[in-house]
Amino acid sequence: MKTRARTRWAECFVTLPSLVWLGLLFLVPTVLVFAITFKPATPYGGIGEGWTLETLRTLGNPNYPAIIWRTLRLSMLTTGACILLATPMAYYMARTGEVWRRWLLLLVVLPFWTSSLVRIFAWKVLLHPEGLVKQALVALGLAGPETMLLYNENAVLLVMVYTELPFAILPLYAAADKFDFQLIEAAKDLGATSFRAFRSIFLPGIRVGLLTAFLMVFIPSLGSYVIPDVVGGPTSEMVGNKIAQRTFVDRNLPHAAGLSAILALTVVAPLVAITVLRRKTSPRDALREEGI
Amino acid sequence: MSNFLHFENVSKHYGEVKAVDQVTLTVEQGEIFSLLGPSGCGKTTLLRILAGFEQPDSGRVILGGKDVTDLPPYERKVNTIFQSYALFPHLSVWDNIAFGLKVAKRPRKEINDAVEAILAMIQMEDHAWKKPDQISGGQKQRVAIARALVNKPQVLLLDEPLAALDLKLRQRMLIELDLIHDEVGITFLYVTHDQGEAMSLSDRIAVMRDGKIEQLGTPAEIYEAPRTSFVAAFIGDTNFFDGVVAEPLEKGVVLDGMLSAALDKDYSRLKVEDFPDVECYNDKQIRQGEKVFLSVRPEKFRISREKPEARPHLNIIQGMVEDVIYLGSQTKYWVRVADYQISVIRQHSRFLLDEEPIEWDEQVWLSWHADDGFMMEKYSEQDEALLPAPPDKVGDEVEPEVEAQ
Numbered sequence: 246m247k248t249r250a251r252t253r254w255a256e257c258f259v260t261l262p263s264l265v266w267l268g269l270l271f272l273v274p275t276v277l278v279f280a281i282t283f284k285p286a287t288p289y290g291g292i293g294e295g296w297t298l299e300t301l302r303t304l305g306n307p308n309y310p311a312i313i314w315r316t317l318r319l320s321m322l323t324t325g326a327c328i329l330l331a332t333p334m335a336y337y338m339a340r341t342g343e344v345w346r347r348w349l350l351l352l353v354v355l356p357f358w359t360s361s362l363v364r365i366f367a368w369k370v371l372l373h374p375e376g377l378v379k380q381a382l383v384a385l386g387l388a389g390p391e392t393m394l395l396y397n398e399n400a401v402l403l404v405m406v407y408t409e410l411p412f413a414i415l416p417l418y419a420a421a422d423k424f425d426f427q428l429i430e431a432a433k434d435l436g437a438t439s440f441r442a443f444r445s446i447f448l449p450g451i452r453v454g455l456l457t458a459f460l461m462v463f464i465p466s467l468g469s470y471v472i473p474d475v476v477g478g479p480t481s482e483m484v485g486n487k488i489a490q491r492t493f494v495d496r497n498l499p500h501a502a503g504l505s506a507i508l509a510l511t512v513v514a515p516l517v518a519i520t521v522l523r524r525k526t527s528p529r530d531a532l533r534e535e536g537i
Numbered sequence: 538m539s540n541f542l543h544f545e546n547v548s549k550h551y552g553e554v555k556a557v558d559q560v561t562l563t564v565e566q567g568e569i570f571s572l573l574g575p576s577g578c579g580k581t582t583l584l585r586i587l588a589g590f591e592q593p594d595s596g597r598v599i600l601g602g603k604d605v606t607d608l609p610p611y612e613r614k615v616n617t618i619f620q621s622y623a624l625f626p627h628l629s630v631w632d633n634i635a636f637g638l639k640v641a642k643r644p645r646k647e648i649n650d651a652v653e654a655i656l657a658m659i660q661m662e663d664h665a666w667k668k669p670d671q672i673s674g675g676q677k678q679r680v681a682i683a684r685a686l687v688n689k690p691q692v693l694l695l696d697e698p699l700a701a702l703d704l705k706l707r708q709r710m711l712i713e714l715d716l717i718h719d720e721v722g723i724t725f726l727y728v729t730h731d732q733g734e735a736m737s738l739s740d741r742i743a744v745m746r747d748g749k750i751e752q753l754g755t756p757a758e759i760y761e762a763p764r765t766s767f768v769a770a771f772i773g774d775t776n777f778f779d780g781v782v783a784e785p786l787e788k789g790v791v792l793d794g795m796l797s798a799a800l801d802k803d804y805s806r807l808k809v810e811d812f813p814d815v816e817c818y819n820d821k822q823i824r825q826g827e828k829v830f831l832s833v834r835p836e837k838f839r840i841s842r843e844k845p846e847a848r849p850h851l852n853i854i855q856g857m858v859e860d861v862i863y864l865g866s867q868t869k870y871w872v873r874v875a876d877y878q879i880s881v882i883r884q885h886s887r888f889l890l891d892e893e894p895i896e897w898d899e900q901v902w903l904s905w906h907a908d909d910g911f912m913m914e915k916y917s918e919q920d921e922a923l924l925p926a927p928p929d930k931v932g933d934e935v936e937p938e939v940e941a942q
Contacts, residue, residue: 425621425623427619427621427623428623428625428626430590430610430617430619430623431617431619431623431624431625432625432636432640433589433590433609433610433611434588434589434590434610434611434615434616434617434685435611435616435636435637435640435684435685435688436611436637436640436641436688437611437636437640438611441640445636445640446625449625449627449628450626450627452627
């Protein structure tokens, strides 16, 4: 008993620094953001005295649900596209030879050597009416001369997928690398086709990697602001752009805080719901559910 | 029922290495057939070719009268038990076993009945909803067997299935495998490097080396009548003597204390350097003047202080005990005769009661029947490395370690 108590203490002691860090730099600011939502704005961009529901009332503006829905939709599409592209890539990387694998990993990490801002502007150059991609598409007859590649939702989606793809490949590769590929052989041996083995054995085998990839892509996507700002147009604004606008242009901090709070809640609420639901289902049912 | 499973001139190369080299082999329906050999002998490759995981470079594989050479694994009615079991970690025991039937889209009722029945057979009903990491090694093994057998394969492939288990469990699983085979009657193709497993389980064994089948026969045939020095050394322990075949003995002649019974073509006289002539059964009709190697297994010798009485076909030589290793149920002696250190095993049923045990540095007589020696033409020096070496150096291991795959 004594040793167990001591271990417990040691664990607390070791966890303390990260707890303090998270508490001071994450929890407190989040609570502050939520609190500021209920403060009045001053004309000079400050925060006034007292409490008010004024911000909540303005957030009822029908523009906002549309922007929030667009943000969610673009983030989901980005996440879906990234995982669809990254999973076969991760599978291939895990199965290929040592040399090839190292080169592929290098290629995945290579973009990080340049500032993401520079890479986003590079896309602007490529998609520009005079740009390489546009010219090539016109030459191949795949696009008309008037087709606009830039300043719309598709451009935002394309650049978001490009930017986030490595964050999906890396966790999926890490999971696929640990996957025991003899299980695929075992599945085929039991009569499964390659596709069936991939779906019923490989995907569940890397589910932790899939979840990580989902979070690593979806959450940053929700907060994107530079990409829609640079390659998007007025019809493809995301919540991030609105928050920036309220902060830097309108100097209405409570309003910006309100939008941030809504964004945070849209992420946190489903996660909480999933956790609660998971706890309610018994392990036995969970086992059955995971059956094929 | 013959030609149930047939490999026809099957070859497989990996770069320069011939993993399987022109193998032709027939397995009968319902038998337990073992592929036995050291790691890298091609036994696993041959199994993987049958399972469909490897494509042979040349040759055909016939299963149940049908050429399956070009079929993908999922279209062959064979199932494999992998060395690491390869149970699906995210599925329960129940769902692991049901996997093959679900993939085959069998009716739900049939799946339920089949899984329940086989769970009862392996006595795992209480563990049906556990995940593979919640059950023991022996239980995983049983689940792997059930997962394969529930599909009623034509052949069950077992790839070193007991290698991951400890000795006691391995012995128990061997018996269980045998019982399961009796119950289901499916053909087993068993790959192992462990001669004990192969001997105790198999109806027939193919001993493989360097991608070729060295000898094929029942366990007793392979042990008692090894055709090559490799087989003699790999299966059990033996002693090798090199000699030259001399003319057969005439009837009734006593030579060097050896009494010949008949001018018998079946028996040859063998000249071994610094030995009295030895007599040996010549089943292969090796001609006079040929250089051969004689193999005599340690337990075929009789060791005694007094000179045994001369009898027909009995070889008798004298030597000096250099080492005695007491092993409980038996004692192992290393006896020096001329340039040879002969390994002799003596089983004792009444050890200390009958006589003083034979000790170091004693003069002893060794005798063995001519039928217990085997002459072999095919001999390779390196096969001797498979045998346990005499303990003349400190730190030498007594037991041979056959490398696991």
